[in-house]
Amino acid sequence: MIGISSGARRTPLNGLDGRTKLIALLTIFILALVFSSPYYILGLLALVLTTWAIARLPWKLIKDILKFFLIIAVIILVVQIFFYPGETNLFRLSGPIGFIGFSGYITLEGIMFGIAMVLRLVVIMIVAPLLVLTTPLPEFMLALVKLKVPYRFAFIMTTALSLLPSIQSHSAIIQQAQLCRGITDFETGRLLTKLRTTAGLLVPLILGTFRDSQTLDVAMSSRAFGAPVKRTFLLESHFCPTDYIILILAILFLLGGVALRVLGYGTL
């Protein structure tokens, strides 16, 4: 589990304003979606990994994320290789299979596009922790509010994020409780039993989370959450020179990327 923690770790990226990080993240997201050439996306990946190194985040986390998405990546790769309407035939696999739209040939474009799609997924997956792990939730919330996201929405979003670890620990406790009652086939057992056990795990989890969120609602309203006045923020944030540099770079990258794309670069 990615450690979305309220007290995010201290890293060189912590000094940046939440808005800067959010905008840089969105830029990389957009560029990853704009380009479809594996070389360009590889460039983005290099940028993200460099930032990862600067932030001194653990490399093991990347490994874990990649492991988690391995199967999805393989599926994407295979699907693109088979179905991308490429022109440069590399070799013939079978006769044309009309009803699934497969020409029978593996094409260069298919392989390239498959790789691009997988790289795109990787970039998107590993860029998120760069923000999440270097930005304490209140700073993240403040950034959203300063970017004109309504406070209520920003608060609910960040609170949901902060509840993730507690949901996780709930599920561990419930699993323990089920184990104590002799329900042991979480890991082993046939599919049907597995499904039944999982349902038995989910019901108390969802009920518990629901009750929690209802008392949370009461607790928040009792402290004037949603009062129809302009809210004060104790937390303050200011742009420092590095923020401005990064923001300018992000805007240049974004404009440059879109311009390249319009001129026909960065695609297959």
Next chain:
Amino acid sequence: MEPIIQFNSVTYSYPRTDVPAIRDISFEVDAGEFVALIGPTGAGKSTLCYCFNGSVPQLFSGAMTGTVEVAGCNTYQDEIPVLAQHVGLVVQNARTQLFNVTVLQEVGFGCENLGLPRNVILERVQAALAFVGLSGHEEREPSALSGGQQQRVAIACVLAMDPDVLVLDEPTSELDPIGSEQVMEVIARMNSELGKTIFLVTHDMEFVAKYATRTLVLSDHRLIKDGPPEEIFSNNALLDEARIRPPQVCEVSLGLRKRGYLIPHIPLTMNEAVSTIKGLNHA
């Protein structure tokens, strides 16, 4: 003077339930009183607490009849943020009440929402933390505090908004004796030093005997008794009906009375009990 709290025949059922969680509740509380609400689990104590600031019926939908007025506000008409400035609610499980990253932000949260000026908020937070004995803990993470400290932070959170009435739902039920004592001492001082009206739900009869000036007994969703603690703790039938175990000093005196000793007033505190029993020996 107008009572600060007025419940008029309040009946409320949660959505999708047939049985009302509280039934025909009527009582009044004057400013400055220290009222304890006692009764078995499931009687409807927490539900009653939710009525004070409009959480019932505004957040929990469901069917409510009757009216609740607190500090001149009406819980149907006035919105919860408005009510929150007059009545502070500390919910049953204080941990769900703490969702900020530092104690400072936690305690400042209510005043931030009210849009108070920054320096006013900081002053109020300092004062509230000092009052509950947690000065210097501003940068701590609430979830890393002890249970008793968390409970006191939760109290500071509503205290910082400076309400006239404080409603506290079982604030000591999960605490060790020392933690409980500290929390109860804070609650008592809010009443005696700050003049706040206290409405306290608790299972700790020793505390009720020691601090409350008045006790309400809720059993089976109804208010079955309203009177001073000594009246309740000397009423055996009532204690049985509401499944309440009185403080041990009362139990001893009740036991002695059963055996034929003449005890006109059931003592509430250890000192009173000692002199009562000493009096018996002399007789």
